[in-house]
Amino acid sequence: MTIKPTNTFYTLSRIAQTIGETRGSHAKIRICAEYFMQLDNDTDLRLAAQFLGEGAFSDLSDKRTTVGSRTYSTLAAEFCEIDYDMVFKPSKTALGSASETIEKLLNNIPEAQKKWSAHGLLLKEIEDIFEELQSVSSRADKQSILKNAWAKMTPLEVKFFLRIMGRGSLRIGFESKSIISSIAKAFDKKVKDVRYVHMITGSIGKTALLARNDQLEDAQFKLFQPISFMLASPVESRSVEDFQEYLVEEKFDGMRCQIHVKQDKVHIFSRDLNDITHSFPEIVSFFRERDLPEIILDGEICVFRDDTIMPFQHLQKRMGLKKPTKKILAEYPTLLISYDLLFYDGEPVFEHTLIERRQLLTDLSKRHNFPITTQHYIQNKDEIDTYFEQALAHGNEGLMLKHKHSTYEYGQRRKSWLKVKKPGGSIDTIIMYAHAGSGKRGGTYSDFTLGVSVRDDERYEEEFIPIGKAYGGYTDEELKKINNRIKEITAEKYGPTLGLYPDIVIELEFDDIQVNKRTKANYTLRFPRFKAIRWDLSPNDVDTLKDVERLYEEKLNQQRLAQDQNPSFQFG
Incomplete structure (x- = not known):
């Protein structure tokens, strides 16, 4: 053929x-x-x-290949006949991408070059390999399948094979x-x-x-088939001409989800459209008992205890658990708070206006006693400021402004929904690595790995360790100045990535700090972005990992206003 x-x-x-x-x-x-x-x-x-x-x-x-990064990374070291800790890991740290690291190693190491050749595998053959991977459970079996597949691929194919397998962004x-x-x-x-x-x-x-x-x-719509979520734009990126055209509600410090209900069948889907039903059995039981019609609700899962919405870090204890224990359920009880209705009484309601959908949702909540957000009509910006301070007092992220006459714009990020948020904080970091940009940023280094200081930290031998990656928040002129400086402080080059001598200090703004045991710091920043380039500071002024840990604990222990005072949601 x-x-x-x-x-x-x-x-x-x-x-x-x-x-x-x-x-x-x-x-x-x-x-x-x-x-x-x-x-x-x-x-x-x-x-x-x-x-x-x-x-x-x-x-x-509902199929997943479930091949972990360490599984294919250790295989890559074996395939290339290099030391995993001494060669592969430093290369991966420098590039910031395991798949890109593997591509470059396969292309440049003679021992690896001898082991692969282009076989012109068909798309259907790649699908068969993915099917085979998801059918086995042991690391040895998965590595055997990967090794045989890589031998028939070019390094470029291996890179995209890994990215497709991981269901993440292809980074293009x-x-x-x-x-x-x-x-x-x-x-x-x-x-x-x-x-x-x-x-x-x-x-x-x-x-x-x-x-x-x-x-x-x-094409026909079916229940228990997740729908692309409507998205919000930052309010600062969209001008608001008439605040009276919007409703306001608090933006919860939780996890966006979609719940599908038909009699006693209940499924919960995450924002990335994965089925997470098994992680929240108490929510499933709650909605099974409501005697609801066929509906799809859009809302937020929060840990709710002592009449208070708890920090997102508490919710992290529940995320990804296939079967939470009784202890976990007792310590971190969750609640699904709805704010939109997508399907009702056998029909999609996407094309209804927000006010119409909201009236249906309110009526349902009253009849079946489930929680929905408290929404307010507003007249001017001063009222937004008042509601914003109330949201922060509740421990929520900020506000959502929703246009009264908007339809449900699935998968879109327009002016209909606007988010008003206060940054979770900022820290002074050092640029450790600069990554070449793509698209309109092609030809410049526009993505950066930022680090915090561990010079005086007995747990580490390095001077700095990564805490996050950022690729926005600077002007074109500032980026040009950074790139000019990078030429003078480049220590090493790894393909499109440069390792830099400690020099450029960035005040990095972020939404939150999250525990991430897969990183060297054990923490990552949520939505980091440049706040300022601190040309006036030196590497000695960079914040430490212990500063990050302190900020995390402060957020975790922040006093929160209970819901008995100006509640952000209500039953019925």
Whole structure:
């Protein structure tokens, strides 16, 4: 059988790499659309869209490869015949990406070069490898499958194979909304129609097939099929001309979720559309007892104890648990607080206005006694300031402003929902590594790994250790100045990554501090971004890991206003 170049995994990898190196969203979409148009087999089109937009498996499949980073990283060290601790780990730290590290090692180490060759694996063969990986449980079996697969791939294919397998971003500046636009362009459809079908089917691969076969109108919504969430924009990035057009509610310090209910069948889905039902049995039991009609609710899961919403760090104790113990359930009881209604009485209600959806939600809450957010009509900015201080007193993140007449704009980030938040704090950090940007930032170093000081910390031998990565918050002029300085302080180069001598101090702003045992610091910053480039400070002024630990404890122990005073949610 003759293998067409378009249906090989190498071609998909080359397309992904090209998209990542291309500036401008329109140009990226054109490249992807042309690729989709060349795939004349339904299976190939489905898999191409799925691999680029969802991962190894469709979001609807509930399948996962569950291959940990250490599993494929130690295999890579063995494959390349290098020491894992002395060579691989430092290389990974420098690049900030295991998949990119493996690509470069396979390309440049002679021992590795002898072990791989391009076999032109088909997209279907890659799917079969993913299926095989998810069917085994032992590390040895997974490494055996990976080793055999890598021997038939180029280093570029291995990089994207790992990224697709991990279901994370492909790191090419091309997410689901751009793939939807590519499908629309490839098959001459309206973007809004393709977006709607993706939302109700939950599968980007299936959406691509329906678009090509002129069957978008055949798509039907089903319960227990997660829907793309409506997203919010920062209020500072969108001007508000008339505050009276918005409703305001508190933004909870919890986890966004979607709950589907049909009689005693209850499923909970996370923001990334994963089924997390098993982690929250008390919420499932609560909604089973409500005698509800068929509904889908959009809301937030919070740890709620002593009439108080507890810090997000408490919720972390519950996240990812397949079967929480009685002790965990007692110490960290959760509550799902709803703020929107997406499906009611057998019909989607996405096209209803917020006020209409809210009235339905309120009526349901009164009849069935489940918690919903407290919403307020507002007249001016002064009222927002008052409600904002109240939200912070409750321990919540801030406020949400929601346009009264907006529909549910699934998967979009527009002006209809605006978030008003106060930064969780800021610390002075050092730039440890600079990573080459892509897209409009191509040709410059625009992504940075920031570190804190451990010079006087008996637990560490280094001077600085990473605490987070940031790629925004600076102006073009500031970025140019940073890049000029980087030329003078480069210590090492690892492909597109530079290791730097300690020199540039950044005041880094963040939303929160989270425990992350997979990092050297045991903590990571949530949504870090540049607040200021402190040219006036030296590496001696950088904050320490102990400062981070202190800030974490302060947030954890912050006094919170109980819900009996100006409650942010209510039952019925």
